[in-house]
Structure formats: structure tokens, C-alpha cells
Amino acid sequence: KQEVTQIPAALSVPEGENLVLNCSFTDSAIYNLQWFRQDPGKGLTSLLLIQSSQREQTSGRLNASLDKSSGRSTLYIAASQPGDSATYLCAVKTDSWGKLQFGAGTQVVVTP
Amino acid sequence: EADIYQTPRYLVIGTGKKITLECSQTMGHDKMYWYQQDPGMELHLIHYSYGVNSTEKGDLSSESTVSRIRTEHFPLTLESARPSHTSQYLCASSEMYETQYFGPGTRLLVL
Numbered sequence: 620k621q622e623v624t625q626i627p628a629a630l631s632v633p634e635g636e637n638l639v640l641n642c643s644f645t646d647s648a649i650y651n652l653q654w655f656r657q658d659p660g661k662g663l664t665s666l667l668l669i670q671s672s673q674r675e676q677t678s679g680r681l682n683a684s685l686d687k688s689s690g691r692s693t694l695y696i697a698a699s700q701p702g703d704s705a706t707y708l709c710a711v712k713t714d715s716w717g718k719l720q721f722g723a724g725t726q727v728v729v730t731p
Numbered sequence: 732e733a734d735i736y737q738t739p740r741y742l743v744i745g746t747g748k749k750i751t752l753e754c755s756q757t758m759g760h761d762k763m764y765w766y767q768q769d770p771g772m773e774l775h776l777i778h779y780s781y782g783v784n785s786t787e788k789g790d791l792s793s794e795s796t797v798s799r800i801r802t803e804h805f806p807l808t809l810e811s812a813r814p815s816h817t818s819q820y821l822c823a824s825s826e827m828y829e830t831q832y833f834g835p836g837t838r839l840l841v842l
Contacts, residue, residue: 623773653830662737662821662833663774708774716781717762717825718790721773 625722638696642709650712737834752807754822763805766821812841
């Protein structure tokens with residue numbers, strides 16, 4: 620059974636620092652990996668989707684890498700801002716239909 | 732921004748009541764999903780649908796039921812709510828091979 624782990628569970632950084640969030644998964648047979656953002660009491664917003672054949676994806680200040688063979692993905696957020704404070708979740712697509720297996724998330728606080 | 736809606740956003744209800752959580756999307760997506768999320772924990776898939784008249788149970792056992800009579804609508808029903816059903820319920824939809832778009836969620840408290 621696929622297990623997705625995100626470490627650390629919580630992270631606090633001063634504004635301007637780069638953020639590095641880690642995601643690991645136990646079964647490398649994935650279709651894609653997605654990073655989401657969740658604000659308190661709200662739903663999830665998709666940030667980046669990396670197909671299994673890709674090594675990385677970039678969107679603005681966000682960059683996500685994928686090393687499928689080692690079961691790892693890293694989300695980099697450059698020059699963090701207080702508005703980046705949220706919980707970041709990674710999820711792997713485990714079958715061709717579309718089922719996702721989520722990690723528990725990393726709660727990020729960016730202090731001014 | 733994806734157009735997927737959930738109502739109510741918050742619900743406090745007594746044990747034994749029947750409740751229906753509504754989820755609608757205007758994107759014409761065939762696939763829809765219901766997830767359950769407890770505070771600080773990962774999302775667990777409880778129901779999904781390939782399209783109209785298709786419903787399947789997810790990885791997490793749930794006493795809830797779902798229906799899919801129209802493409803845009805995927806309601807979740809609890810026939811008799813219990814305190815153990817207290818949680819956040821998130822609805823999502825997607826096209827084939829695409830990312831999932833989430834609604835804002837319903838926070839349910841059963842007293």
C-alpha cells in the first residue's frame with residue numbers, strides 16, 4: 620500500500636528565506652505527483668503537477684522536483700512571503716483512473 | 732479558479748439526524764470525489780464517481796452514501812449522524828489525467 624510522508628510537519632521561517640518542503644512515497648509506480656496548498660478552513664488549491672516522466676515543474680517562485688526511483692519530491696518556494704503561510708500537501712496518483720494518496724502536509728509559517 | 736461549490740460550509744447537528752452535503756461543479760468534469768479530513772491528518776478518499784450513475788467506495792470505509800444523477804452534482808448523505816462523523820468533508824472534480832479541483836469543504840460537527 621502506497622504511503623506518503625511529509626517531513627517536517629511544521630516549519631517557521633523569516634520572510635525572504637527560501638522554503639524547502641519534502642515529500643516521500645514508498646511505491647515508485649506512480650502516474651504523477653501533485654503539490655497543493657490549503658489555507659485554514661478552506662479547500663485545496665493545486666500548485667504544481669509533475670508527470671511521472673518529468674523531473675521538475677516550475678511556476679513563478681515555485682519549483683517542484685521529482686525523483687521517482689528514490690520516491691522523493693521537493694517543493695522549493697523562493698523568497699518566501701507572509702502570504703505563503705499555509706499547509707502544503709503532496710499527493711501521488713496511484714492508478715490510471717485518478718485516485719490520489721495524500722501526505723499529512725507541512726504547515727508553514729512565514730514571519731514578517 | 733475552479734468552479735466547484737459545497738454547501739453548507741459549516742453544519743452543527745444532533746446525533747441521529749439525516750444530513751446531505753451538497754457538491755456541484757460547473758466545469759463539466761466526469762470524475763468527482765469525496766474526501767474526509769481530520770485536523771492535521773491526511774485526506775482520505777471515501778467515494779468517487781466516473782460519471783453519471785457511477786459511484787464507487789474509496790479507500791476509507793464510510794457510512795455515508797453518494798449519488799450521481801447529473802454530471803454537475805455529487806451529494807453525500809449520512810442517514811443517521813453520529814459524533815464519529817465529525818470531520819471536514821472535501822469535494823473535488825477532475826478531467827481525465829488532469830489535476831483535481833477542490834471545493835471549500837464542509838465542516839461537520841455532530842453533537
